[in-house]
Amino acid sequence: MKTKIIVSACLLGENCKYNGGNNKNEEVIALGERFELVPVCPECFGGLPVPRVPSEIRQGMVFSKNGEDLTEQFKTGAEHTLYIAKECNAPAALLKERSPSCGFGKIYDGSFSGKLCDGNGITAQLLFENEIAVFGESSIKKLISLYS
Numbered sequence: 001m002k003t004k005i006i007v008s009a010c011l012l013g014e015n016c017k018y019n020g021g022n023n024k025n026e027e028v029i030a031l032g033e034r035f036e037l038v039p040v041c042p043e044c045f046g047g048l049p050v051p052r053v054p055s056e057i058r059q060g061m062v063f064s065k066n067g068e069d070l071t072e073q074f075k076t077g078a079e080h081t082l083y084i085a086k087e088c089n090a091p092a093a094l095l096k097e098r099s100p101s102c103g104f105g106k107i108y109d110g111s112f113s114g115k116l117c118d119g120n121g122i123t124a125q126l127l128f129e130n131e132i133a134v135f136g137e138s139s140i141k142k143l144i145s146l147y148s
Contacts (some may be wrong), residue, residue: 002036006085006127008102009039011137016041020051021111023096024139027140031094038088044103046077047135053095057100058110062122065112071122074101078123085132092147097136101120104134141145 010017031037044050044104053064062074078101085093087144095102096115104124109117124134135143 002034003037004088004092005035005143005147006040006081006088006095006132007037008094008099009041009044010096011094012037012039014039015048016044018043018050018052018054023137027093028137029081031140031144032094034144037094038084038090039058040081040093041086042074042077042081042135044077045080046073048073048077054077055100055113056110056112057119057121057146058106062100062112072110074122077101081123082132085127086130087134092133092135092143093124094135094137094140095121095124104128116148123126125130131134135141139140 010023011025011028011125013022055064061071099121101121102124103121107119108115109115128134
């Protein structure tokens with residue numbers, strides 16, 4: 001039986017990205033040979049539409065580019081994702097880097113200028129706090145070495 005891994009749905013080619021597109025990554029898709037991939041989109045789980053206005057974290061809260069506070073929707077999506085991870089006993093998550101939901105280690109700084117800062121997305125932080133290992137798409141080799 002394959003180990004289940006939570007994966008950002010946009011990395012698997014789902015058109016759930018804020019602009020209506022995806023971040024399809026063939027390396028991520030290929031992980032399906034080793035793991036059972038469980039797609040998630042915390043922003044959709046939180047009730048946000050596709051497409052939607054881009055969002056970034058500023059002072060611990062999530063704001064859309066037009067100034068709307070979306071913190072509660074992001075928290076709801078994070079809680080839903082954690083529930084799924086626990087239900088399927090996923091030890092790890094492979095999430096979209098720099099995202100206000102899924103980024104881990106580096107996220108956009110809240111200025112909508114493309115600048116990065118140290119920090120975690122809302123979902124990534126909640127998973128990490130609940131002892132689910134979080135990886136970005138540039139850390140696939142590390143994930144494979146730890147869980148294959």
